[in-house]
Amino acid sequence: MSMKDSQQRPSRSLLVLLLLACATLITLDYRGGEDSPLAPVRAAVGNVVGPVEEVTSDALAPFGDIPGFFRTNKGLRDDLARLEAENSNLRSELATTSLERNRAAQLDGLIDASRETGYSIAPARVIGMGPAQSFSRTVLIDKGTSSGIYADMTVLNHDGLVGRVLRADSGTATVLLVVDQGSVVGGRLGSSLEVGFVRGRGDVGGDGRLDLQLVDTTAMPGKDDVVTTWGSRTSAPYVPGIPIGTIESVYSSPRELSKQAVVRPLVDFSALDIVGVVVNDDARGGVIRAGELP
Amino acid sequence: MIAVTRALVCAALLLAAVVLQVSLFDGISYDGVVPSLVLLIVVGAALTRGAEFAMTLGFLGGILLDLAPPADHVAGRWALALVVAGYLAGRVRQDAGQSALASVVTVAATSFVATSLFALSGLLLQDDSVSVGEALRVIPISVGYDVLLTPFVLPLVMKLFQRLDDHQVAFS
Numbered sequence: 001m002s003m004k005d006s007q008q009r010p011s012r013s014l015l016v017l018l019l020l021a022c023a024t025l026i027t028l029d030y031r032g033g034e035d036s037p038l039a040p041v042r043a044a045v046g047n048v049v050g051p052v053e054e055v056t057s058d059a060l061a062p063f064g065d066i067p068g069f070f071r072t073n074k075g076l077r078d079d080l081a082r083l084e085a086e087n088s089n090l091r092s093e094l095a096t097t098s099l100e101r102n103r104a105a106q107l108d109g110l111i112d113a114s115r116e117t118g119y120s121i122a123p124a125r126v127i128g129m130g131p132a133q134s135f136s137r138t139v140l141i142d143k144g145t146s147s148g149i150y151a152d153m154t155v156l157n158h159d160g161l162v163g164r165v166l167r168a169d170s171g172t173a174t175v176l177l178v179v180d181q182g183s184v185v186g187g188r189l190g191s192s193l194e195v196g197f198v199r200g201r202g203d204v205g206g207d208g209r210l211d212l213q214l215v216d217t218t219a220m221p222g223k224d225d226v227v228t229t230w231g232s233r234t235s236a237p238y239v240p241g242i243p244i245g246t247i248e249s250v251y252s253s254p255r256e257l258s259k260q261a262v263v264r265p266l267v268d269f270s271a272l273d274i275v276g277v278v279v280n281d282d283a284r285g286g287v288i289r290a291g292e293l294p
Numbered sequence: 295m296i297a298v299t300r301a302l303v304c305a306a307l308l309l310a311a312v313v314l315q316v317s318l319f320d321g322i323s324y325d326g327v328v329p330s331l332v333l334l335i336v337v338g339a340a341l342t343r344g345a346e347f348a349m350t351l352g353f354l355g356g357i358l359l360d361l362a363p364p365a366d367h368v369a370g371r372w373a374l375a376l377v378v379a380g381y382l383a384g385r386v387r388q389d390a391g392q393s394a395l396a397s398v399v400t401v402a403a404t405s406f407v408a409t410s411l412f413a414l415s416g417l418l419l420q421d422d423s424v425s426v427g428e429a430l431r432v433i434p435i436s437v438g439y440d441v442l443l444t445p446f447v448l449p450l451v452m453k454l455f456q457r458l459d460d461h462q463v464a465f466s
Contacts (some may be wrong), residue, residue, distance in 0.1 A: 014346050018353045018377045025357070025370030030419055038361070038369050045361040049313065053363070056317040128316035130364045132326030132432050133409050134372070135416055136423040138364035140316065166366055174364040182422030202428050204326050270326070 050172030057127035106274035109158020121276035137180035148283025152237040160266035186230035338451030345384020352376030375411040379404040
């Protein structure tokens with residue numbers, strides 16, 4: 001059979017064919033830009049794979065704490081065998097309750113944020129994160145156009161600004177985090193009202209930082225100064241007044257005229273769970289409406 | 295009939311790998327990097343059934359990785375990287391045989407090549423998200439993680455493909 005032959009020497013023509021197919025795909029998607037011919041395919045795949053990812057993420061939620069079990073068990077190795085059965089039961093119970101408690105606290109935070117800012121917020125849960133091997137820092141949330149979420153809407157959580165919606169399918173939406181290297185947010189300093197641009201560095205870990213470049217070359221940001229979003233007239237993609245982070249240090253580089261500042265984001269991007277999307281006031285579904293809060 | 299079953303099993307396997315890669319992130323990611331299950335499937339396919347099958351699987355799995363949310367890069371980049379990975383793994387198989395050490399080395403080499411190719415294509419297309427420093431940080435972690443997972447995943451994948459193969463021989 002031909003399969004046996006193929007084990008001797010792989011077919012060059014198949015390799016060339018597949019490589020050409022990849023090159024065609026890349027060209028189509030790259031040249032197409034915003035209205036790429038692959039956008040409908042992407043949306044279709046999103047509509048199929050999104051719900052699967054949502055179910056998997058729900059089913060695997062209790063296993064998220066498994067590395068923690070190993071750490072806490074280190075000192076208990078001697079009587080581990082005896083306690084193992086009992087422990088694992090209790091721990092999985094505990095893991096789920098503490099998860100629920102954390103989520104309730106995050107939702108309360110969102111309600112507070114809605115009350116303070118006056119925006120209507122659609123709460124959603126992060127159900128997937130793009131791997132670092134793909135380099136873009138994106139997450140998937142479990143609400144989409146059916147909850148009034150569309151592209152270029154602001155995403156925040158109880159701590160501060162998370163990012164913006166890149167594209168939305170019926171049940172899920174992809175969010176670009178502000179730490180992505182391609183993300184640029186208009187920022188405003190809390191103390192002096194100076195404006196500038198906040199860029200991501202591509203690191204989601206605890207030491208992930210953002211860079212702030214001020215428009216006014218003479219302005220001097222102070223340490224611990226709060227940076228908030230500057231916003232635009234149409235409030236897209238970012239609504240004004242959402243805190244992004246605090247200034248950690250200031251430096252000036254010889255190449256740039258203006259001062260650069262390092263911003264420590266308020267949000268912990270490696271532990272995102274409940275987020276809120278700022279939606280229009282007429283959005284349907286489970287939306288926290290600023291006007292209806294006590 | 296057998297061909298249909300085999301295609302369905304392969305599709306389900308790729309879909310499961312892509313979904314797990316995205317959904318398990320908070321449990322297993324190290325510095326944002328998750329083990330590349332799709333790559334392990336491609337290498338397993340190459341070691342049991344040869345380069346052609348592996349290239350095809352790599353192409354399909356890559357497209358799924360490129361299009362499934364929350365991916366946000368030019369489509370076709372992972373497909374390109376994984377087709378090359380499948381081809382290389384298939385070549386290695388003829389030269390090195392099927393020892394455990396050879397498969398670990400194959401995983402390490404293909405993981406390095408695939409992640410580097412993905413990063414390079416990003417640099418060529420001027421994707422803002424990719425920088426050389428970031429690539430140099432991510433690639434070693436991802437190679438290490440793939441190698442770490444090889445003993446757990448690769449034998450299972452290879453056994454599965456072997457069985458699919460046996461059935462085909464038995465019925466044809």
